[in-house]
Amino acid sequence: MASLSVDQRQALEDAVAATPTIRRVADAFAASGYDLHLVGGPVRDALMGRGVHDLDFTTNARPDAIESILSSLTPATWDIGRAFGTIGASFHDDVVEVTTYRADSYDPSSRKPTVEFGDDLTADLVRRDFTVNAMALSVVTGAFADPHGGLEDLADHVLRTPSPPEVSFGDDPLRMMRAARFTSQLRFIPVPEVVAAMTEMADRIQIISAERVRDELSRLLLSDAPREGLDLLVRTGLADHVVPELSALVREVDEHGRHKDIYQHTLTVLEQSIALEKARGHAPDLVGRLAAVLHDVGKPATKRFEGGGKVSFHHHDVVGAKMAKKRLTALRYPTDDIKAVAKLVELHLRFHGYADADWTDAAVRRYVRDAGDQLERLHILTRADCTTRNQRKANRLRTAYEQLEWRIDQLAAQEELDAMRPDLDGTQIMEILGIKPGRVVGQAYAFLLERRMDEGPLGPERAREELLAWWAARPESTPPHS
Known part of the structure; x- marks a missing residue:
């Protein structure tokens, strides 16, 4: 079992020192006779040099005692889940969650865990999702606990579960989604037995609420490299239950080469959208990324074989917009986000009429009017949708869209196009x-x-x-x- 290096110990001490709230809460628990451990993501992130953002603690104190101690420090406390042993508190910019040691397990037919509180840190850590999150630092004594080899897995950039993956995912199937998120967010590779368990147990994700699944999918998409995580969802069959429209694109691969691989094209469009987000000075944008993932989902339903071995997907933009709306509604996304994504999917082909023939100023105005407040996102999606390897065609499309954006800017400057109202009210x-x-x-x-x-x-x-x-x-x- 690996032990902390001098640099790693210093990284943990620096993280604690940089966040005075940790010391304040630790002293209060120690004064009441309890131990308190920083656990999970904060420990992992500190060791990775990522900085500590979420303050998650575990303790041998029971929920009533936790609430009493936190209330003595701040009036802003709340019951996150007393039945699960978790009490939350706010200290200015820091949000703290403290949970009693526990040994919980899930009823296979239920969405909710049965909880037993414990007195042993090691028993608590074996219930964690992955070994890299099953490390703990006592902020009372300074002791470091790593009973499951999290340090080694951190160094190797791999995802393993402290208990057998079948047990871990059986306890909480959402951990399978989390594995995909960490694949993208942390650039970790799940070990084969984790992938095998995800594949075998993929249908178990159906017992998890749509809201929890949605939140994990959103975090995955907002990572710097969501492609690998999405691909893991597809390969293991989890996407069949979460975003089946994405899985359906895999089945559209044409071994005869009559049209491009829509699935791989979709992942490339997502990557190019993210690059354009950054280049144009935007923060990670969930709506834009959802639109990139879903922009071609209407193609399987509209696929037609034409003469000369060609394949067409007429009206896949309109069909895809309806499919995107239905899927995002099922995942409980906010109504405004659903409308925005559906609009982007419906409009993502509109530009190709411009590339093939000069538009009048009236046509440009309609393009802007129809895009409304999604115009910038439409710019990004349309540009990202060009994945052709034909350099001449790529250059022609890029030049055409740059010209269109220039004309939009010119018209906007001349006519205050954003207002877009008639001359009489x-x-x-x-x-x-x-x-x-x-x-x-x-x-x-x-x-x-x-x-x-x-x-x-x-x-x-x-x-x-x-x-x-x-x-x-x-x-x-x-x-x-x-």
């Missing part, structure tokens, strides 16, 4: 036409907006003239008042 329309609020006002507003799309700003006088001409041409129209 509803009140002015009713006054000019002498009508009351109703459906016709909306029709007139839509007409003037369409004219703005076609011509740019008309100005109030010309807009009034065109509105009157439109009104006069209506069979059911009546003369406006003078």
